[in-house]
Amino acid sequence: MTTATPAAGSRDLPHPVREDIRLEAVLHALSDPMRLQIVRELAAERTELTCSQFVLPVTKSTSTHHFRVLREAGVIRQCYRGTAKMNGLRRDDLDDLFPGLLDALLAAAARQAARLGG
Amino acid sequence: MTTATPAAGSRDLPHPVREDIRLEAVLHALSDPMRLQIVRELAAERTELTCSQFVLPVTKSTSTHHFRVLREAGVIRQCYRGTAKMNGLRRDDLDDLFPGLLDALLAAAARQAARLGG
DNA sequence: CTCTTCGTACGATAAACATCGTAGTACGCT
DNA sequence: AGCGTACTACGATGTTTATCGTACGAAGAG
Numbered sequence: 001m002t003t004a005t006p007a008a009g010s011r012d013l014p015h016p017v018r019e020d021i022r023l024e025a026v027l028h029a030l031s032d033p034m035r036l037q038i039v040r041e042l043a044a045e046r047t048e049l050t051c052s053q054f055v056l057p058v059t060k061s062t063s064t065h066h067f068r069v070l071r072e073a074g075v076i077r078q079c080y081r082g083t084a085k086m087n088g089l090r091r092d093d094l095d096d097l098f099p100g101l102l103d104a105l106l107a108a109a110a111r112q113a114a115r116l117g118g
Numbered sequence: 119m120t121t122a123t124p125a126a127g128s129r130d131l132p133h134p135v136r137e138d139i140r141l142e143a144v145l146h147a148l149s150d151p152m153r154l155q156i157v158r159e160l161a162a163e164r165t166e167l168t169c170s171q172f173v174l175p176v177t178k179s180t181s182t183h184h185f186r187v188l189r190e191a192g193v194i195r196q197c198y199r200g201t202a203k204m205n206g207l208r209r210d211d212l213d214d215l216f217p218g219l220l221d222a223l224l225a226a227a228a229r230q231a232a233r234l235g236g
Numbered sequence: 237c238t239c240t241t242c243g244t245a246c247g248a249t250a251a252a253c254a255t256c257g258t259a260g261t262a263c264g265c266t
Numbered sequence: 267a268g269c270g271t272a273c274t275a276c277g278a279t280g281t282t283t284a285t286c287g288t289a290c291g292a293a294g295a296g
Contacts, residue, residue: 011262023230024149027223031146032254052272062255064274069253083263083272098229104222105145111216112141129292150284170242180285182244187283201242201293 011080013071018093021074026094026101029073034058035066036109039075039089043106048088050081129198131189136211139192144212147191152176153184154227157193157207161224166206168199 030036038054056063067087070076077088094102148154156172174181185205188194195206212220 023226024151024154027145027154028149031142031149033142034254036142036145050272058254059256060273061257061275065254068274080262080273083270085273098222098226100218101222101226104216104219108141108216108219152284168242176284177286178243179245179287183284198243198292203243 013078013080015071015077016074018074018097021090021093021097023098025073026075026098029070029075030105032066032069034062035070038066038070038087040106040109040113042076042087042089043091043102048086050084050086052084131196131198133189133195134192136192136215139208139211139215141216143191144193144216147188147193148223150184150187152180153188153193156184156188156205158224158227158231160194160205160207161209161220166204168202168204170202 030039034056037056041054042049051063051067054063056066058066067076067078067085070087071078074090074093077090079086089102091102148157152174155174159172160167169181169185172181174184176184185194185196185203188205189196192208192211195208197204207220209220
């Protein structure tokens with residue numbers, strides 16, 4: 001336990017490196033309402049969240065799918081912490097690649113939510 | 119004729135009104151490389167362009183499809199001028215709904231193109 | 237009227253996608 | 267070891283999507 005082994009339990013997840021993140025993939029990932037919601041919550045809380053902390057109107061299989069799309073697009077970073085899977089926004093990478101984009105997207109989403117939701 | 123009839127030649131095209139433009143639809147429309155390219159060119163030239171001024175590596179049917187997706191998402195506005203179909207960015211509507219988003223997207227696309235293309 | 241140019245409509249097709257359910261694996265706790 | 271929690275893997279399904287080809291319509295030039 002508490003061994004800082006490289007493999008860290010052999011439960012690593014594949015992420016694209018920063019240079020491989022493609023704008024089209026990011027936009028596609030965010031074009032799904034469920035995934036956009038996930039990213040909004042993740043940005044609101046400034047910390048990492050477990051998958052189960054999101055209340056989504058779909059089954060767990062579907063949630064897994066959406067989280068994976070976000071990860072493979074380079075929008076979030078996932079890692080295991082015990083049995084829980086932590087999710088964090090890749091804000092540093094996104095801000096470096098596309099300065100201002102993430103904030104503009106979050107602002108647009110917030111604005112639309114405010115307009116439609118009340 | 120030159121009659122300013124309401125139908126205007128019965129060649130009108132359906133556009134969503136500003137309030138009906140959805141962020142998810144815009145992101146989805148721009149998540150296709152072909153369509154992102156179209157929007158980039160449209161933004162670069164500050165004027166309206168005909169469909170045939172775009173050189174796209176697909177057939178005309180497919181082009182028609184992509185232009186329609188962009189129009190139905192509210193990203194571009196289309197109208198006929200003679201036999202040509204003019205395309206213009208709906209910058210006013212997009213800037214009103216999502217201030218700063220379009221510019222952030224275009225900047226991100228330009229940055230990525232610069233990074234990958236040279 | 238005819239011809240050409242520009243774009244559409246429709247049908248087909250293959251791929252991708254969102255969703256589910258079931259069965260299974262990994263980890264922590266007792 | 268045994269149990270419960272958290273998430274995954276796989277297969278199925280119905281929908282959407284990107285693409286094409288062919289045939290068609292609308293407008294302008296001769």
